[in-house]
Amino acid sequence: MTLEDIKARIEEWQKTEHVHPLTCGNNSEHILKPEIRKVRSTRILVLACPHDFCGYVQDMIPEMFSEENFKIPELPFQKTLDKPDGG
Numbered sequence: 001m002t003l004e005d006i007k008a009r010i011e012e013w014q015k016t017e018h019v020h021p022l023t024c025g026n027n028s029e030h031i032l033k034p035e036i037r038k039v040r041s042t043r044i045l046v047l048a049c050p051h052d053f054c055g056y057v058q059d060m061i062p063e064m065f066s067e068e069n070f071k072i073p074e075l076p077f078q079k080t081l082d083k084p085d086g087g
C-alpha cells in the first residue's frame with residue numbers, strides 16, 4: 001500500500017455523501033484534503049484544511065484507510081434514522 005493508494009481512498013471517502021467526512025480541528029465545517037508532503041527526505045501523508053487562513057494540518061491518518069479490507073460502507077437503507085440536518 002503506497003501513500004498514493006491511501007490518499008486515493010481518503011479522497012473517495014471525502015466525496016462520499018453518506019459517510020462522515022474527516023473534518024478540520026479548527027472548524028468542523030471544513031472538509032480536510034489528503035496531501036502528500038515532503039518533510040526533510042521523507043514523504044508523508046497529511047490531512048490539510050484547504051481553507052484560506054485556517055492552516056490546520058494533521059498527520060494522524062485514521063488507521064482504517066491503510067487496512068487491507070478497507071471499504072466505503074454502502075448507503076444504509078435505514079436512511080430515515082439519520083438526523084435531518086447534520087445533527
Ligand SMILES: [Zn+2]
Nearest residue numbers: 024030049054
Ligand atoms: Zn480549517
